[in-house]
Amino acid sequence: MDANSEVASRRMLEANKKYLAELDTMHNDDNIKRHLLPHLNGVLKHAVAQCKAVSSVIANIEPMKPKMKIHPNQKLQLQLQPMKKVKKRKATKKGFTGPSSEDRRKILKTLLQSESYEEDDNRYDDQTVIEQSTKEGAKQACTYRGEQSTKETSTPSHHNPRQKAQIQSEQVLRKQRSSFTPPLSSVKSLGQTLYRHGPYNITMVHLKSLETDLPIEEKEALNSHDGKFVTGWLYDSIIDSFFYLLENQHEKILCASCTLMTACLSGSSVRAVWQNVDITRKDFILIPWNSTGGHWVLIVVDVKKGVIMYLDPMETGFTKTAEEGCSIVTQLLHIKFPKGFNHLQVMLPNKTGQKDGRSCGVLVCFYGEQIVRGDSLTSPIITNEYRRRIFQRVSNNAQI
Incomplete structure (x- = not known):
């Protein structure tokens, strides 16, 4: 190790x-214990595991530093491709001088409108939809030259049936894309509590996670307030409030907070959970779980049958995560209700699966409601309509 590396290592050790x-x-600090303790536990555990792994290796390990360093404004010696001069496109029609300013604005408006799209539940990647919509808008703009040559002989736009149908379809899509949550301008602060259900508070940021198509300015405002905001991915406060209201409407079910499984994994105390609960009067226990830090699943305990159902919107097999979750729930039930459960059987029932990358929380709420109502888990679901249903539920039954 050279002198510079030793100095840098010494500084990092002091830091x-x-x-x-x-x-x-x-x-x-109480707030840190309540909100960050599981996260800190996981980070430190990972760091210690890395240190143990590196210290156990006998061979020399190359330091984790970049192989090449390029200073700002430094030019690369080799260019992968020489700069090409852009040739001016020649007019395809004799006498064509290009679109006027008003026509350019129409073309730009067509391109911008084509980028707005309605979420398709059968697509996994929304970026594909955006690219396809943009290509369609560009194709419409490219046909402008051909329309200019026949502009005088063609019928007016308000008499063209094809354009009428296009306008009507755009109006339908615009209605479908309309936001069902309040605008950001309706609150003084994005962190202001709008609805409260028991111990759970819902803010404007939490509500906007129910939307799948937000304007760019709203996305920027929400991301600046909360860097973890993801369009369409539900916050735990939304799921907790939904199950809290579900439990209040049905006496035969028992619901857990989204943080229960995290607390069990981190070794936190669960003494205050389900105190003074007569488990013999319950039919189901619903436990939502953020299993990977970015994916929601639902664990359901059928009290009468002694069955644990693991419902993962994305998976159909019994994964290692499913095994870990069911094991934790089994231990928790034996601790909280030592006389209520002797033998528990794990099941993976058939269900309606997730068809995109952000509706796992919506499916978890759907599974819970279907089980409580005694309906089939394989029933079809339109996720956008169910998002509206969740919003109506948490907003109409608010206590604030």
Whole structure:
């Protein structure tokens, strides 16, 4: 190790000691214990595992530093491809001088309108839809030259049946794309509590996670307020509020908070969970779980049959995550209700699966409601309509 590397390593060690000292002083804070303790536990566990793995290797390990360093404004010696001069396109029609300013605005408006699209539940990648819509708009703009040559002889636009049908279809899509949540301008702060259900508070940011198509300015405002905001991916406060209202309407079910499984995994105390509950009067226990930090699943306990149902909107097999989740629930039930459960059987029932990359939370709410109502888990679902249903449920039954 050269002198510069030793100095850099010494500085990093001093900085690490400083960070650990600050962490040691702050971990007693109640807010940190309540919100960040599971996360800190996972980060530290991962860091310790990495250190153990590196220390156990006898061979020399190359340091984790970039192989090539390019300073700002430094030119590369080799160019992969020489700059090409853009040739001016020649007019295809004799006497064509290009579109006027008003026509350019129409073309631009056509391109912008074509980029707005309605989410298709049968697509996994929304970027594909955007690219296809943009290509369609570009194709419409490219046909402009041909329309110019026949402009005087063609019928007016308001008498063209084809254009009428296109306008009507655009109006239908515009209605479908209309937002069902309040506008951002209706609140003073994005973190302001709009609805409260028991211990769960819902803010404007949480509500907007129910939407699948937001204007760019709203996305930027929401991301600046919460960097973890993802369009269409439900916050735990939405799911917790939905199941809280479901439990209040049906006395035969028992619902858990989204943080219960995380608390069990981190070794936190679950003494306050389900106190003074007579499990013999319950039919089902519903436990939503963010299993990977970015995917929602639902674990259902059929109390009468002694069955644990693992409902993953994306998976159909019994994965390692499913095994871990069912094992935790089994241990939790034996601790909280030692006389209520002797033998528990794990099942993976057939269900309606997830067809996109962001509706797992919506499907979890759908599974819970179907089970409580005694309906089939394989019933078809239109996720956009069910998102509206969730919004109506949490907004109409608000306590604030």
